[in-house]
């Protein structure tokens with residue numbers, strides 16, 4: 042068994058990931074990544090890596106439990122605008138090890154941050170710029186990956202530790218002809234990371250479709266039937282592992298917890314796997330897709346009605362989005378190409394990182410090239426779909442649902458869900474389209490180009506308790522953006538809006554801030570706006586996650602209004618405090634949001 046550095050009395054040993062050759066210079070290089078991105082400059086992307094003994098800059102945690110691997114590692118998120126190195130990181134072999142780490146951390150005044158693929162945009166795990174913080178990162182990916190499928194009961198279930206990657210989970214399910222209705226697009230997210238933020242895909246029922254038993258049109262969190270979390274036990278004055286059934290008191294706060302908990306294992310219900318066809322179009326105009334409500338023709342809603350699963354990716358200053366439409370197709374349509382693996386759009390995520398970085402840097406250097414950059418991105422998609430014959434693909438669900446790999450343009454994103462009724466989807470999209478187009482033009486007239494990535498629009502259902510098979514009184518996740526509104530039963534869908542841009546783009550925060558204000562005010566009359574936890578929100582004109590009104594009032598109210606007293610934002614906050622009175626599972630952002 043691996044021994045901790047503390048026990049062995051040595052500084053952390055080099056792992057295979059340690060780069061002796063590049064060592065210190067690489068660390069220093071990475072250390073500058075966050076600062077550089079913030080200042081509007083991109084650096085070559087490097088995955089997080091372990092740091093060797095010679096470079097160990099932070100003092101070794103005192104008395105770290107023996108037998109649990111401990112090392113220093115850089116933390117760097119997807120957009121590379123949160124980069125902290127070095128950070129003490131451990132790799133527990135078992136959930137019991139996690140508990141041991143938590144009790145040690147409490148005694149020593151450390152925070153415990155579970156860490157998955159580090160793909161999150163919002164600083165839920167660690168604040169940018171922290172220096173040798175008293176935090177132990179717990180890497181769940183290394184050992185907490187056990188998975189087992191149970192096909193004997195109704196519904197069928199899968200029990201998995203939370204460090205498993207989504208692709209591995211879905212591959213395991215596929216082997217038993219099981220799957221999910223929809224899921225996040227990257228496969229290298231951990232299950233724990235996806236559940237923390239109510240991970241979702243895009244799916245509502247097409248006209249006349251009934252839900253496959255065991256599935257949901259809501260988030261992955263709505264599939265949870267039971268979970269095991271590390272919680273404070275007053276009787277023993279220790280952190281312990283506790284398993285919660287879906288209806289147990291407190292479970293509703295843990296289903297989506299925004300990083301204020303540590304979940305080690307979950308049991309999810311799953312449905313019979315489906316073959317999905319994914320057709321792409323690049324000849325439909327934004328004007329027709331995002332036309333006013335009631336329009337005929339190729340509207341976003343027309344595709345929802347015919348297939349239920351739609352995404353548009355619309356590059357700035359271009360007339361035609363990349364439209365993706367998934368439909369359930371038990372047999373292969375004769376025009377479709379069969380796919381047996383995920384990630385089939387190699388033209389968008391199979392490019393050498395240095396090339397996409399160079400392209401992005403060129404846009405940062407000369408923002409007036411943004412319209413051309415948008416057009417280039419569109420042309421790459423249009424040509425790529427043809428050249429790779431992927432405009433019409435068909436296969437088991439995961440092979441069309443997973444389509445993003447890390448080798449793609451590293452952008453940042455804002456993210457919101459507009460909870461409204463299905464009848465209002467087209468209106469919500471059209472109003473966004475009109476607002477966004479006008480804003481883009483107004484900035485352009487001033488010579489400013491804050492948005493150089495696409496607008497992405499998807500639509501899901503909500504986390505309906507009735508989707509949970511055979512558990513009457515199942516609560517919905519209290520902190521999920523997809524929580525239904527009991528006072529508005531007619532609000533049955535969420536329209537998800539994201540706008541992407543390269544980190545460090547001038548005027549981006551100002552633009553994002555104006556969009557956020559517009560969203561809250563525009564949709565108030567027929568819906569409710571909630572933030573997408575993993576992305577950008579709470580904008581001031583200079584930064585995300587920093588507007589005191591959003592963090593202290595608007596966001597809490599979005600999960601308080603219309604919910605029963607004793608089953609709302611405040612309940613979730615109190616429950617998470619009860620389970621973690623030492624606030625081990627917190628960060629500066631969470632201390633502000635959920636104080």
Ligand SMILES: Cc1cc2nc3c(=O)[nH]c(=O)nc-3n(C[C@H](O)[C@H](O)[C@H](O)COP(=O)(O)OP(=O)(O)OC[C@H]3O[C@@H](n4cnc5c(N)ncnc54)[C@H](O)[C@@H]3O)c2cc1C
Pocket residue numbers: 119154155156157158159160161162165166181203204224225226227229230231232233234235237238239240241242299300302303304305445575
């Ligand atoms: C390119 C890209 C595309 C994306 N597409 C989608 C999408 O289609 N749909 C969608 O919903 N999201 C999407 N996301 C967001 C993504 O789902 C979240 O950022 C997710 O949290 C990342 O998982 P991770 O394993 O990287 O977690 P991390 O970034 O490592 O962690 C995220 C949060 O989860 C917490 N966490 C991790 N493991 C545990 C655990 N075991 N117990 C408790 N807390 C834990 C962490 O502490 C942190 O607070 C996308 C992200 C990227 C970069």
